[in-house]
Amino acid sequence: MSRLKIETPDQAQLTVERLYKDLERHIIASPPGLCPVDLQLSFLKVCHAQTCGKCVPCRVGLGQLQKLMEDVLEGRATMKTLDLIESTANNITDSADCAIGFEAAHMVLAGLVGFREDYIHHIKKGKCSVRANHSIPCVALCPAQVDIPGYVALVGAGRYADAVKLIRKDNPFPTACALICEHPCEARCRRSMIDAPVNIRGMKRKAVDEAPANTVPVPEKAASTGKKVAIIGGGPSGLSAAYYLELMGHHAVIFEEKAKLGGMLRYGIPNYRFPRVRLQEDIDAILSTGAEVHLNSRIGNAPGEISFDELRAKYDAIYIAIGAHTDKKIGIEGEDSHGVMSAVEMLRAIGDENPPDFKDKNVVVIGGGNVAMDCTRSAIRLGAKKVVIAYRRRQDDMTALPEEIEGAIAEGAELYGLQSPHHIEADENGNVAALWAEPQIIGPIDAWGRARTIRKKVDLERIPADIIVVAIGQGIEIAPFEEAGIKIKKGTISALASSELANNEGVFAGGDCVTGPATVIRAIAAGKVAAANIDEYLGFQHVITCDVNIPEPIIDDKRPCGRIQIALEETGKRKKTFEPIECGLTDQEACQEAGRCLRCDKFGISALKGGRTTKW
Secondary structure (H helix, E strand, O other): OOOOOOOOOOHHHHHHHHHHHHHHHHHHOOOOOOOHHHHHHHHHHHHHHHOOOOOHHHHHHHHHHHHHHHHHHOOOOOHHHHHHHHHHHHHHHHHOOOHHHHHHHHHHHHHHHHOHHHHHHHHHHOOOOOOOOOOOHHHHHOOOOOOHHHHHHHHHOOOHHHHHHHHHOOOOOHHHHHHHOOOHHHHHOHHHHOOOOOOHHHHHHHHHHHOOHHHOOOOOOOOOOOOEEEEEOOOHHHHHHHHHHHHOOOEEEEEOOOOOOOOHHHHOOOOOOOOHHHHHHHHHHHHOOOOEEEOOOOEOOOOOOEOHHHHHHHOOEEEEOOOOOEEOOOOOEOOOOEOEEEHHHHHHHHHOOOOOOOOOOEEEEEOOOHHHHHHHHHHHHOOOOEEEEEOOOOHHHOOOOHHHHHHHHHOOOEEEOOEEEEEEEEOOOOEEEEEEEEEEEEEEEOOOOOEEEEEOOOOOEEEEOOEEEEOOOEEOOOHHHHHOOOOEEOOEEOOOOOOEEOOEEEEEEOOHHHHOOOOHHHHHHHHHHHHHHHHHHOOOOOOOEOOOOOOOOOOOOOOOOOOOOOOEOOHHHHOOOOOOOEOOOOHHHHHHHHHHOOOOOOOOHHHHHOOOOOEO
16 A cells, blocks of 8 residues: 655746746736737736646637637737627636636626727727827826836935925925825836835835925926916815916915815824824925915805805916815714714814814724724824724725724724624713624625625624714715806716816816815826816916936846835834824935836836926
């Protein structure tokens, strides 16, 4: 009788596993602008290579799909080819024995629906319809199109003021984005092919730490045009528009409802993440352009308010950037009990330096986004005895940044996943006593790739609470604008991609009031786009330039190297205070991290396409 042996991976299998990891990194680093048909064919070939070959649908069918897609790419296909691709893929989906076959065919079918026009363009024109405006991955993924390789190189050279100047050409909030940006630019960083993305936000943080925004002079303004633009809202989008309009020579007049500028940067983000003094650095630099500000100024038709028609009569153009500052209700029983508050209400009170009393209270935060994490971590700092996050899905499904979730848990919050709010229990005095939740199980995947939840067949769960914070999103206060004839669609202002309103000449809108609650960098980008289009509407075509010279890349081997992470204050210390929790990069760390950048602006296809944008 032969003895059994312990199976261990041989050298070949270990190498294959490493190649899978390499392939995964290449997929992660795929930049925008690739031909979707070509990319889909490459994925199909990988799937075909994985098949065991036992069933005809995989062995033969996937091969036939490859040939048909190659015909499309090489100009041999007709419109009938698309029908043949669709029928072949459907047959494979229905008859393949395993997931490799039917998922590969399903991917092809999804592509036929999702980018059918590109298939047709290949057949009729013989080429791809996709044309990337920015082939540098990090720049393409940045909503404001900031020259990221340029300022990373400047930080590496120790030229911090020049780095701030270069950032500010496309983003007048370098400090805000250095501290709180969700860094979408890192998602397709080509450094991922080697090890991990460059810490882009960390490099920006180094620049503004060494050269604060209010110490770096703004560019010289163009000659005055005599035009005046009213900007409704003094948040990141409105202030960004004001900055660029002033540089173009137009006079920007900002009308802000609250007592201070900043919008959700001031009233929605806690000090431990973004200190108010750092926010003021950006605002001071923006206002140094000469923008005029009217605080405590509300637009509407009530006594003491400024009517929209009055603004129309006095100004050459109007930009609406009111943000999303109202709360959303869950719609459950007991939501009006004393002790239930919205995330907007809580964070606004903290921003006004009038924080709620959470001392020794049991606090439950409902939600799974970044705002919910801000409320959770703020509640801990306000002295809550226990803080619970109640979320109806799993931790993996939360929309908050992973580091925010991990930070909240590290500071002592408890995450109750798969708990859907059912009703709120109140005592005889109407005060919150508990949140009752429906336990869930994870269920089918929806069209967006997220797993839906299904009610678990068990009793409701009682979560004791003295305070319940509802953090499920924000709304927009649109009534005054709707009364003024502004078109509203699904609770937001209906604007064109150019920010202009189709039914109101000279009126533009952007930021959260158009898109719904989004990121700071998207609001900034909306303000930049609006400023450019308002400038054109007024009859001009000003160009914003930057005279900073970018260092030439250092030619050396790009060996694998670990990513430098921003250090945090020790957990036990930071959770007791609203002081900033991030420490920033040292000179050594910044220099090493800058050296990891592959300088896609100078090497590869980006250099051939002239990827850097020096003006707009």
